Amino acid sequence: MHNPDKVTLPFGLGFHQYFFRPLLPGGKPEQCLIQVPAREYWELVDCLPTSVRKPVDDVRDLTQPRKYTDLRSMTS
Numbered sequence: 846m847h848n849p850d851k852v853t854l855p856f857g858l859g860f861h862q863y864f865f866r867p868l869l870p871g872g873k874p875e876q877c878l879i880q881v882p883a884r885e886y887w888e889l890v891d892c893l894p895t896s897v898r899k900p901v902d903d904v905r906d907l908t909q910p911r912k913y914t915d916l917r918s919m920t921s
Contacts, residue, residue, distance in 0.1 A: 855893065866913060875914045881907040 848854040866877045884901050887894040901908070 858894075875912060877913040878910040879907055879913055879916065880910045884908065 846854075846856050846858070848856075866872075866874050868877065885898045886901055886905060888897040888899050889895070
């Protein structure tokens with residue numbers, strides 16, 4: 846996104862990936878692993894990015910595979 850003006854331009858972008866879990870017939874949700882190679886995330890206020898990038902904390906760290914059932918909300 847490029848803003849050619851000097852006035853702040855509100856902008857939000859979201860990729861909402863949805864997957865059935867388990868992925869295979871007969872599988873179990875507790876067998877599903879989640880991994881994301883991100884070391885930063887964008888801070889959100891009222892569900893909109895503030896342009897502030899923060900380091901991933903322990904709750905959001907998915908650089909190593911984690912069990913789906915061990916994850917808790919990462920929206921705060």
